[in-house]
Amino acid sequence: MSTDTATPEAASTADRPPSPAPARAPKRRSWLGLWFVLPFVAVYAVFMIWPMLLGLYYSFTDKSLTGRPVEWIGLENWIEAFGDPAAMDSLWNTAWFTILSTPPLVVLGLAFALLAHRARRLGWFLRLSFFAPFVIPVSVVTMVWLWMYQPAGGLFNHYLGEWGLGGDHLWAFQQDAMGSVVVTTVWWTLGFNFLLYLAALQTIPAEVYEAADIDGANSLQKLWSITLPLLKRTTALVIVLQLIASLRIFDQYYLMAGGASNLATENVFIQYIYNSGFVGFRIGYASALSYILFACIIVIALIQFRLLSRRED
Amino acid sequence: MRNPPSPPGALSRRALLTGTAAAAGLGLAGCGSITGGIGGGTTVKQWNLLAGSDGAIMTTMHEQFMEETGVDLKATTFAWGTPFYTKLVMGASGGNAADVATIHLSRLQSLSPSTLLDAIEIDELVDAGLDPEDFTPDIWDRCFSDDRLYAVPLDTHALVNYYNRTICEQAGVLNPDGTLLETHGVEEYFDLLRAVKDVTGEYGTSLDTNAGWRQFWAWYRQQDGEWIFHEDGFELDDDKALNAIDTMWRMADEGLCPRISDGGATAANFENGAGGLVQVGNWEITRFRAFNEAQGLDFSMTEMPDFFGNRRTQGDCHAFVLPRHNSWNADVRKATVDYVAFMLQNSFQWGAGAGHTPAYLPVTDSPEYQDLEPNAEYSGVVDNVQFDPDVWFAGSAARLPDEVGRVFAGVYSGANDPETALAAIKDVAQTMVELPNPID
Numbered sequence: 001m002s003t004d005t006a007t008p009e010a011a012s013t014a015d016r017p018p019s020p021a022p023a024r025a026p027k028r029r030s031w032l033g034l035w036f037v038l039p040f041v042a043v044y045a046v047f048m049i050w051p052m053l054l055g056l057y058y059s060f061t062d063k064s065l066t067g068r069p070v071e072w073i074g075l076e077n078w079i080e081a082f083g084d085p086a087a088m089d090s091l092w093n094t095a096w097f098t099i100l101s102t103p104p105l106v107v108l109g110l111a112f113a114l115l116a117h118r119a120r121r122l123g124w125f126l127r128l129s130f131f132a133p134f135v136i137p138v139s140v141v142t143m144v145w146l147w148m149y150q151p152a153g154g155l156f157n158h159y160l161g162e163w164g165l166g167g168d169h170l171w172a173f174q175q176d177a178m179g180s181v182v183v184t185t186v187w188w189t190l191g192f193n194f195l196l197y198l199a200a201l202q203t204i205p206a207e208v209y210e211a212a213d214i215d216g217a218n219s220l221q222k223l224w225s226i227t228l229p230l231l232k233r234t235t236a237l238v239i240v241l242q243l244i245a246s247l248r249i250f251d252q253y254y255l256m257a258g259g260a261s262n263l264a265t266e267n268v269f270i271q272y273i274y275n276s277g278f279v280g281f282r283i284g285y286a287s288a289l290s291y292i293l294f295a296c297i298i299v300i301a302l303i304q305f306r307l308l309s310r311r312e313d
Numbered sequence: 314m315r316n317p318p319s320p321p322g323a324l325s326r327r328a329l330l331t332g333t334a335a336a337a338g339l340g341l342a343g344c345g346s347i348t349g350g351i352g353g354g355t356t357v358k359q360w361n362l363l364a365g366s367d368g369a370i371m372t373t374m375h376e377q378f379m380e381e382t383g384v385d386l387k388a389t390t391f392a393w394g395t396p397f398y399t400k401l402v403m404g405a406s407g408g409n410a411a412d413v414a415t416i417h418l419s420r421l422q423s424l425s426p427s428t429l430l431d432a433i434e435i436d437e438l439v440d441a442g443l444d445p446e447d448f449t450p451d452i453w454d455r456c457f458s459d460d461r462l463y464a465v466p467l468d469t470h471a472l473v474n475y476y477n478r479t480i481c482e483q484a485g486v487l488n489p490d491g492t493l494l495e496t497h498g499v500e501e502y503f504d505l506l507r508a509v510k511d512v513t514g515e516y517g518t519s520l521d522t523n524a525g526w527r528q529f530w531a532w533y534r535q536q537d538g539e540w541i542f543h544e545d546g547f548e549l550d551d552d553k554a555l556n557a558i559d560t561m562w563r564m565a566d567e568g569l570c571p572r573i574s575d576g577g578a579t580a581a582n583f584e585n586g587a588g589g590l591v592q593v594g595n596w597e598i599t600r601f602r603a604f605n606e607a608q609g610l611d612f613s614m615t616e617m618p619d620f621f622g623n624r625r626t627q628g629d630c631h632a633f634v635l636p637r638h639n640s641w642n643a644d645v646r647k648a649t650v651d652y653v654a655f656m657l658q659n660s661f662q663w664g665a666g667a668g669h670t671p672a673y674l675p676v677t678d679s680p681e682y683q684d685l686e687p688n689a690e691y692s693g694v695v696d697n698v699q700f701d702p703d704v705w706f707a708g709s710a711a712r713l714p715d716e717v718g719r720v721f722a723g724v725y726s727g728a729n730d731p732e733t734a735l736a737a738i739k740d741v742a743q744t745m746v747e748l749p750n751p752i753d
Binding site: 062064065066067068086278279280281282285 | 429
């Protein structure tokens, strides 16, 4: 889109004598706009396109981080990946995290947006409160929540014990780390969905509600028959963005349940990729795993594209 | 969204790549010169993993080094274990890591020295004032790979046994001279723990239940147990392993040690008297001394107790390596080797402050060091120290101790009985044996 506006301008200025476009280019007038995007394209090519292509190549080799000579091994990494129970477990953990985290993040995002949208005096306060956690760095979020989750002396256990609910153990999060990470993530990233919903709510014209009022609709009917249908496109967007974000779970899980000092045995998928590649040195295998996740995300993005474009028609 | 028509004279792929390469070249050219030294002084970059209390001692030594030599030393401490090694390997594989780094000697082979480290010439060391004769042969030999020297050892460190003298005296487990009674065998030691537990009301020993690998390896090696790895399998002595695991299980079951305790809690439980003893690394001495100064803690240290007929213990060596460089500046290289020599020659404070046993014999043989307390009380660890198995996924903070340690955490917590745990660690080991070896 930016090229769209840049090119006509380039066409008009390039005819002037002191044009910065290289003289050897036969079609001089086309070059200026490209210089503007070059910094971005260069960074994008070096840090996105090239690593992606290299990763695809490595996934067919036994590339090791140690720098020993690379050997072409065909589909071995891919076959190993699909037969690796630890990889599949971690992929399932990522899926399970997505299943657990997406519904609350979408539903609560909407609920809080409705709340903040309705509030008159406290609107600014609610907007701030719901969005503020989102701007906190992940390292700080996980540290604070880990303190609260501490089995001995943590906030949760302290009050659970005091109210006679769970004694000295955090009953809800005993079995594994997943529940704890989901709760933390919901608190932390809710603000983004909240913001999308809030923006969408503000685009719904007040006249629609006025008309409904005249027809005698109560607030539940207005929510059900006006607000939610008009938010459909936003909901689709939020769900897909959320699915993709959740599938990319790594930071919180690594910091809360993955580091060297922790004894959690489960991994999420990116963590497994990280461990295979950077800790275990197997760049080739890690590349194949990355492409499996890439494929999953592409599928979801395509589904979103289909859904959204159909609505547009 | 429709695509806008492509602008006239679209950028060809070749032109794009040329431009990209030029831009990348500009960016990278900026990085190379950092090491080169600014304003005449030479800068040496050092990476270490000493995130514990020994890191403070190292920082003090670094200040002395800079004062004496005028070299600007830029030391960076990374989180201990996997984060450090990941950083080191990634830096070295790009040829842009630090000039010198600390490692655990047991990890040398797993760092693929021939591709990720730069070999050190003996002549360089001699020029800097070191001599191969200054090290015990068994440690010195571990610094080689394919007949080339890749590491210079700084110390030996191991699990030792700290005891709180106030509590142990009340429990009646001290000798008249104030040292801990020597016990023989698991039962005698458990009796000692029971006596201490009666005094503390909580635990006998405040073990680190996350560090089960270290305890297992010490107690397994006390029985002469071997863990030998082959191409497609390994040999582990089930009975001896089971004895070692059973010791953990019973200790936790009887409440002689905590069920769940990480490094921080372990040290805290010893400091606040919840446990009268603790088997933990000698490096915690700095922390306990600081606590003694702040709130009073009369403690001393001795070797790992005799569980199975001797006092072998798990341990390792810190060593200096030179990560692979794309190119060395001669001044920086010399300053780097000088730095290594300085640290070794001044390692008396490393031993006195951080509790490690220096690897540099002129220091350990000095009468000054021989009289150092409490180091003298556990000086035998150097002969009793047991290195981790010799395989690419073993060594400090490597996958084997990490994953096996998780199983043992379950033994202490009561979730894994000894037979289950044995089966689980064999599973873990078999999985790792079957991994394609990324080093060779």
